[in-house]
Every structure is written in C-alpha cells, then in structure tokens.
Amino acid sequence: MTEKQRDLLRCRVISAFMMQRHGVPAKHWDEARADKKQIFSTRSMGECITDLESLQQALSKHASIAAQKARAQGSACKTLICFAGNSPFDGQPYYRKTLHQFPVATADSTILSQTVTRLAKDLFRPGIRFYKIGVGLIELHNSRHSQDDLFSPDPSKYQLMNALDGLNRKYGTDTLFIAAQGIEQKWGMKRDMLSPQYITRWKDLPKVKC
Numbered sequence: 001m002t003e004k005q006r007d008l009l010r011c012r013v014i015s016a017f018m019m020q021r022h023g024v025p026a027k028h029w030d031e032a033r034a035d036k037k038q039i040f041s042t043r044s045m046g047e048c049i050t051d052l053e054s055l056q057q058a059l060s061k062h063a064s065i066a067a068q069k070a071r072a073q074g075s076a077c078k079t080l081i082c083f084a085g086n087s088p089f090d091g092q093p094y095y096r097k098t099l100h101q102f103p104v105a106t107a108d109s110t111i112l113s114q115t116v117t118r119l120a121k122d123l124f125r126p127g128i129r130f131y132k133i134g135v136g137l138i139e140l141h142n143s144r145h146s147q148d149d150l151f152s153p154d155p156s157k158y159q160l161m162n163a164l165d166g167l168n169r170k171y172g173t174d175t176l177f178i179a180a181q182g183i184e185q186k187w188g189m190k191r192d193m194l195s196p197q198y199i200t201r202w203k204d205l206p207k208v209k210c
Contacts, residue, residue, distance in 0.1 A: 035073045035074070035075060035140070035142075036069075036073065036075075036140070037140060038136060038137065038138045038140065039066050039069045039070055039075075039077075039136065039137045039140065040066065040134055040135070040136040040137075041062040041063075041065040041066040041069075041134060041135050041136075042062065042132065042133070042134030042135075042136075043062065043132070043133070043134070044131060044132045045058070045130065045131055045132070045133070046186075047186055048086075048087075048129035048130060048131050049129070049130040049131075049133075050128070050129055050130070052120065052121065052124045053182075054182070054186070055084060055120045055123065055124050055130055055133070056116070056117045056120040056180065057180065057181055057182035057185065058133055058185075059082055059084075059116040059117070059119070059120050059123075059133060059135060060113040060116055060117055060178060060180040060181045060182075061177075061181040061182075061185070062082075062116075062133065062134055062135040063080075063082075063109065063112040063113050063115070063116045063135045064109045064112070064113060064177060064178050064181065065135075066112070066135050066136065066137050067107050067108065067109040067112050067137075067161075068109070068165060068168075070107040070137055070140060071107045071143075071161060071165060072165075074142060074143050074144060075107060075137075075140040075141065075142060075143055076105035076106050076107045076140065076141050076142075076143040076156075077102065077105055077106060077107060077112070077137035077139065077140060077141075078101065078102055078105040078139040078140070078141055079099060079100070079101050079102070079137075079138050079139035080099070080100045080101075080102070080112065080115060080116070080135065080136070080137060080138070081097060081098070081099050081100075081135070081136040081138055082097065082098060082100075082116050082119050082120070082123065082133070082134065082135045082136070083095065083096065083097035083098075083123070083133065083134055083136075084096060084097075084120075084123040084124075084130050084132070084133040084134075085130065085131065085132055085133075086128050086129050086130055086131050086132075087129070087131040087132075090129065090131075094125065094128050096122070096123050096125075097123075098119050098122050098123060100115050100119060101139075102115075103152035104152050104153070104154040104156075105139075105140075105141045105143070106154065106155075106156045107137075107143060107156070107161070108155070108156040108157055108161055109161065109164065109178055110157065110160075110178060111155065111156065112135075113178045113180045113181075114180075116135055117180055164176050172200065
C-alpha cells in the first residue's frame with residue numbers, strides 16, 4: 001500500500017468515526033448481511049394430505065417459494081432436498097426425504113417444480129396422512145459467477161423468472177404462480193383467524209358509516 005493510499009484510508013476512517021459521533025450512521029447492518037448458504041420452505045398443512053396429486057402441488061408451492069428467495073439474493077441451486085412426514089401423534093410415525101442434484105445450478109421455478117413433482121412419487125405412501133412437508137436448496141452458488149457445463153446447457157428461463165418476480169412484487173404475492181401448485185390448495189395453511197390486511201387489501205379497509 002502506497003503512502004497516498006494509506007492517507008486516503010485514514011481519512012475515510014476518521015470521517016466515518018466523526019459521522020457516528022454526530023449520530024449519522026456510516027454503514028447499515030443490512031448492507032453487510034451475508035447471503036444465505038441454505039434456503040428452506042417448510043410448512044405444516046392446514047389439512048392433511050392423503051393423495052399424490054395434492055402432495056405434488058404442495059411441494060411445487062414450496063419449491064417456488066424457495067426459488068424466489070434464491071433469486072432475490074442472486075443465488076442458484078445445485079442440490080435440492082424435499083421431505084414429507086405425518087404428525088408425530090399418528091400411530092405409526094412416517095418421515096422420508098430425497099435429494100436431487102442438478103447438472104447446472106438453477107433458480108428457475110419451473111425446473112424446481114418439475115423436479116419435486118417427480119420426487120414426490122418417492123415420498124408418497126398410500127394410507128399416510130402427510131402433515132408436514134418442505135423443500136430445501138442446500139447447495140447454493142452465486143448465479144453471477146456460476147460455472148456452466150459445455151455438455152449440459154442451462155435451461156433456466158431468466159427473463160420469464162424476472163417477469164414473474166416483478167409482477168408479484170408489484171401486484172402482490174402469488175399474483176402469478178406455477179400451475180403445478182394447484183388452484184384450490186385445500187391443503188394450505190388455515191387462515192380463518194388471519195388479521196385484516198388494512199394496508200394491502202382493499203376489502204379489508206375499515207368501513208365507516210356516517
């Protein structure tokens with residue numbers, strides 16, 4: 001380090017110290033937050049799942065949630081894990097998980113959804129009332145510096161995913177979603193006691209009669 005560089009660094013340190021003394025934050029903690037090494041989306045079911053199609057829909061939903069979180073921090077997944085099990089209070093506890101490795105790291109919701117839909121067949125067992133399921137992205141890479149494979153081209157649809165995330169940010173979560181998640185989603189979390197969303201939903205605005 002040259003003398004000029006040392007002087008510049010010293011000035012920056014002194015400036016940051018003086019800003020902090022006068023109550024002006026020099027650096028926010030959020031700016032230094034490290035990217036997550038693993039991303040999971042898990043949930044207990046509002047209604048137990050007993051058929052393969054519903055299990056596939058629920059896993060697809062969680063795969064999409066995890067994929068969106070990965071894209072938000074600029075990451076792509078190389079290894080995916082999904083699991084499913086019944087309630088610990090059932091007579092015969094059941095829990096099973098399975099792994100899948102992608103030839104090229106991806107955060108494409110369509111690819112992850114297709115993968116968990118296929119893996120659900122290994123998790124499903126007739127007669128089991130599935131109560132808790134989840135999807136995890138356990139080997140994440142920086143999508144800006146990922147190493148491509150000459151013989152396994154990345155099939156990710158970057159523009160489609162950018163459009164999907166942009167519309168959901170603008171108009172609300174699940175404005176657009178993968179059809180594999182299902183429409184009715186009877187297995188979803190119960191929301192009977194959900195608090196009104198006064199600032200995000202028109203129909204929840206209080207009505208005043210004068």
